[in-house]
Amino acid sequence: MDTATAKPEDRALKADCGSCFGLCCAALPFTASADFAINKDAGTPCPNLRTDFRCGIHTRLRQSGFPGCTVYDCFGAGQKVSQITFGGRDWRQAPESAQQMFAVFPVVRQLHELLWYLTEALQLPRARSLHGEIQVLLEKTERLTGLGPDELEKLDMASHRQDVNVLLLGTSELVRAGAGRKKKDRRGADLIGARLRGADLRGASLRGAYLIAADLTGADLRLADLIGADLRDADLSGADLTGSIFLTQPQLNAAKGDAATRLPAGLTRPAHWL
Known part of the structure; x- marks a missing residue:
């Protein structure tokens, strides 16, 4: 699909849990609150995560005190890290990779979220004057998602997010001007x-x-x-x-x-x- 014409929902920017090694359930921390029933440290698998990397209470998450799980989306980072970055080797079969996989997942998740925003920005006619710059940065972000684990761990996400944010702010100004009011x-x-x-x-x-x-x-x-x-x-x-x-x-x-x-x-x- 042509990058310039793709819509966010058309790209691989939605979670495919069946192709992921339960990374959001293992890599991320939980804090007991209205969103989660328990405390869980980052890098510790949720007790509800089954051996097949499926959630044991998926159909009753809200009733069980885990509404936070129902609103989370990795923008497709889970399957990208599981199947591409780590070549389909899961952290249970290759425990030596677990720590790095859990560290890389949030980085790729941020990159995929930026891809979502940049792809949307390319669909906004009022931001057409910025489309060339947006396209360049989108392609750069896409390339970054393909880096190896070592490079992803060292990636300066703050700097890259700032570059993207400048263009998204410009896009916002152009689009919101269409409201015709202060x-x-x-x-x-x-x-x-x-x-x-x-x-x-x-x-x-x-x-x-x-x-x-x-x-x-x-x-x-x-x-x-x-x-x-x-x-x-x-x-x-x-x-x-x-x-x-x-x-x-x-x-x-x-x-x-x-x-x-x-x-x-x-x-x-x-x-x-x-």
């Missing part, structure tokens, strides 16, 4: 539990905003930039998210919504929504 800048804002029912947030920058448990019922979020916004338990019932940018499936999975919530193309209504 754009609200709520980057990183503390909006935890905020009453935003019916709010006009068209073209707003909500990058990294804390919208945990916010009431966004019926809010107009068209052309809003939602990259990195924390939408855990935010109520999006009846909200209009069409045309919003850099919204991901994990963000939606962490939120609440209903049949009246309008979503951007390529994202799906979570099964647990009303």
Whole structure:
């Protein structure tokens, strides 16, 4: 598929748990909270992880106190690390590789998330003037995902993320200008539990905003930039998210919504929504 015309959902940027060695269940830490029923250290397999790398309570994760697992998505990094970076050798059969595999997984996950954003940016007509630069950086990011384990461990992710962020910010400005109004800048804002029912947030920058448990019922979020916004338990019932940018499936999975919530193309209504 041509990189310039691919959509995020068309690329290998969605989790394929059947091709992964349970990396999110072993490499990542859990903290006992509303999201997880137990504490678990990074690099320690979850007690619910079976020998076939499937979850033993997959069909009842929420009821068992693990809603955090239901909203997580590795953007396809799990199968990439399992089948390509480590050539299909799992960490149980090759325990000497476990520590490095667990260290590399979060790096590739970050790269795949950046691929998602960059691929979306190439689909936005208002950002056409930046498409050439975006394409170059997308191809570079793709190449980085193909590095070997040793190189991935040493990768300067902070520097690469900064390069990508500059272009994504530029993309955001161009797209949000289409709202035809003064754009609200709520980057990183503390909006935890905020009453935003019916709010006009068209073209707003909500990058990294804390919208945990916010009431966004019926809010107009068209052309809003939602990259990195924390939408855990935010109520999006009846909200209009069409045309919003850099919204991901994990963000939606962490939120609440209903049949009246309008979503951007390529994202799906979570099964647990009303």
